[in-house]
Amino acid sequence: MFPAPPKSSSGGLPALSADESAHEQHVLAHLRRTIAEADGWISFADYMNLVLYAPGLGYYAAGSRKFGASGDFVTAPELTPLFGCTLAGQLAQVIALVSDAEIIELGPGSGRLCADVLTELAERDSLPARYRLLEVSPELRERQREHLAASVPAHLSRVEWIDRLPERWRGAVLANEVLDALPAHLVARRGDEWLERGVAFDGAGALAFVDRGLASRGLRERAQARFPATGDYVSELNPVAEALVMSLAQRCEQGLVVLVDYGFPAAEYYHPQRDQGTLMVHYRHRALADPFFHPGLSDLTAHVDFSAMAQAGAAGGMSVAGFATQAQFLVNCGVLDQLARCGTPDSDEYLRAAGAVHTLTSPAEMGELFKVLALTREVDAPLVGFRDGDRLHRL
Numbered sequence: 001m002f003p004a005p006p007k008s009s010s011g012g013l014p015a016l017s018a019d020e021s022a023h024e025q026h027v028l029a030h031l032r033r034t035i036a037e038a039d040g041w042i043s044f045a046d047y048m049n050l051v052l053y054a055p056g057l058g059y060y061a062a063g064s065r066k067f068g069a070s071g072d073f074v075t076a077p078e079l080t081p082l083f084g085c086t087l088a089g090q091l092a093q094v095i096a097l098v099s100d101a102e103i104i105e106l107g108p109g110s111g112r113l114c115a116d117v118l119t120e121l122a123e124r125d126s127l128p129a130r131y132r133l134l135e136v137s138p139e140l141r142e143r144q145r146e147h148l149a150a151s152v153p154a155h156l157s158r159v160e161w162i163d164r165l166p167e168r169w170r171g172a173v174l175a176n177e178v179l180d181a182l183p184a185h186l187v188a189r190r191g192d193e194w195l196e197r198g199v200a201f202d203g204a205g206a207l208a209f210v211d212r213g214l215a216s217r218g219l220r221e222r223a224q225a226r227f228p229a230t231g232d233y234v235s236e237l238n239p240v241a242e243a244l245v246m247s248l249a250q251r252c253e254q255g256l257v258v259l260v261d262y263g264f265p266a267a268e269y270y271h272p273q274r275d276q277g278t279l280m281v282h283y284r285h286r287a288l289a290d291p292f293f294h295p296g297l298s299d300l301t302a303h304v305d306f307s308a309m310a311q312a313g314a315a316g317g318m319s320v321a322g323f324a325t326q327a328q329f330l331v332n333c334g335v336l337d338q339l340a341r342c343g344t345p346d347s348d349e350y351l352r353a354a355g356a357v358h359t360l361t362s363p364a365e366m367g368e369l370f371k372v373l374a375l376t377r378e379v380d381a382p383l384v385g386f387r388d389g390d391r392l393h394r395l
Ligand SMILES: C[S@@+](CC[C@H](N)C(=O)[O-])C[C@H]1O[C@@H](n2cnc3c(N)ncnc32)[C@H](O)[C@@H]1O
Pocket: 060, 067, 075, 076, 077, 078, 106, 107, 108, 109, 110, 113, 134, 135, 136, 137, 140, 175, 176, 177, 178, 181, 182
């Protein structure tokens, strides 16, 4: 997501419309009921799940605009088709090696990435047998269908929507900015005490953090292994994301998983100085620190611990085949050649594309914070996207 500046204030934002206000009140009423039924406290993961995915209420499950200039944030595929076209170079390599390869995209957003990948693969005469979209939001499915029908009508017959992962798959799985949207737990250490940070309503009726003794052994073991050895500390742990990656790996017969997201290897994620975690709210192109800001109307994310994702993939039987910054991965996959095809260097089209490539690759923008992790099974060739600058040793 972009922009992701340091945490900023919500000052200067326009007031909510009457519809938005009413929606927020419905979300709050649902939270009140849910929290009351759970004896006054829910885990942060349950809170995040509700405000993002509760049917008809959550940010991804109700009608808000979300992606693009008129929404709350811009993702790489929304910024430029060159992201998908470049990524397609990595997919084409694997499609050539795996018989009857399909692509499965998780959380396809507006459908742009799918359209750009299919367009480029068609140009390379490398189309997959099928392109399946795993989308949890009915409203986004409709938006994807409309975009694909308008932009790649010739390839629509290859596209299928699915509700869950297939039992077995071969080819490539792609997820751009999906893991950061999965519900994370918050765990705190205060002195010798381990706590789970959850959500309750305070005496004034506002949402608030409340810590309780940490009951889950799985979370405690993860925190003990990853948190710095000493000092008060709070951060996220994401067993749901780990389970998703493990499940993808277990179901793979032959192929590649490409995970693109913002995050760090564990040593950087759980650095002693990052002692308040990485939660971030996206609302109308602002990045805010308050996770209770307009629940249901704002996006809520946590950075990705790529070491945990690599371990989950390996536990599911795949090899960890590459880890690079987004900038390095895109350059390895030929983003500059793609850019060179965008017209003469003084044309508007070229200048627009060059600006977008700058945003995708600049260390000050998306280039360094965003990483690409690749998992493979029975794909022996070195992956083109990790030819130079592979950072596997950092995981
Ligand atoms: C931040 S958006 C990213 C959209 C898109 N990939 C892009 O780059 O523009 C996160 C997406 O992940 C989806 N999502 C959330 N949980 C998911 C899950 N368990 N499986 C698949 N997709 C999921 C959301 O519905 C949403 O479409």
